[in-house]
Amino acid sequence: MVGSCTFKNNVLIRYDGSEAIVEIPTYYEVGGEKFGITQIDQQVFYYNENVEQIIMPNQITKVGIFAFRECHNLKSITLSNSIESLGDSCFWNCYKLESIHLPTSLQKIEPYAFWNTSLKEIDIPESVKDIMLGAFNNCSKLETVYIRSNEVARTWFTEAYQTFSRCPNLQKIHVPEHLVAEYKNHELWSLYGDKFEAIGGNTNA
Numbered sequence: 001m002v003g004s005c006t007f008k009n010n011v012l013i014r015y016d017g018s019e020a021i022v023e024i025p026t027y028y029e030v031g032g033e034k035f036g037i038t039q040i041d042q043q044v045f046y047y048n049e050n051v052e053q054i055i056m057p058n059q060i061t062k063v064g065i066f067a068f069r070e071c072h073n074l075k076s077i078t079l080s081n082s083i084e085s086l087g088d089s090c091f092w093n094c095y096k097l098e099s100i101h102l103p104t105s106l107q108k109i110e111p112y113a114f115w116n117t118s119l120k121e122i123d124i125p126e127s128v129k130d131i132m133l134g135a136f137n138n139c140s141k142l143e144t145v146y147i148r149s150n151e152v153a154r155t156w157f158t159e160a161y162q163t164f165s166r167c168p169n170l171q172k173i174h175v176p177e178h179l180v181a182e183y184k185n186h187e188l189w190s191l192y193g194d195k196f197e198a199i200g201g202n203t204n205a
């Protein structure tokens with residue numbers, strides 16, 4: 001245990017603190033042996049009303065299901081530059097979260113990851129090949145999306161939920177120029193056909 005954080009092997013499994021700013025330790029030490037933190041387990045910060053900012057060490061590769069779900073005051077999170085996946089519903093109903101930088105290590109955005117957040121723009125790096133069911137569902141303030149993958153991103157729809165369901169202010173989805181027509185005619189993406197435009201000079205840093 002380090003401060004309010006409890007670890008098992010290389011995983012953060014519990015947080016019992018009330019701090020507004022949480023900086024997850026890079027490692028913890030047991031009997032002189034150091035264990036680097038590489039994962040955040042499921043539900044670690046679930047329903048924590050105190051946390052406003054999370055800072056991750058850069059060796060974390062995975063965030064578990066519901067990890068930050070219902071963190072109603074979470075406004076800012078610095079993701080690890082090694083993160084590969086964001087778990088199912090991990091930011092569900094974090095309705096004060098207005099922006100997030102997705103690093104180029106990210107490969108998959110799991111279902112409902114950003115459900116009912118206040119994101120206004122999201123830049124999805126080239127490394128992301130899977131944008132799962134309802135990933136940005138109910139993001140009522142979302143206006144602009146960049147999908148930078150050089151192939152059409154895989155997604156999944158149901159009758160009730162699509163990638164950008166209930167995003168009434170969504171205006172533009174920017175994709176690589178050579179994919180605009182394919183997105184517009186794609187079985188699962190054509191619902192947003194009038195919103196696709198070619199990416200301009202912006203790059204994902």
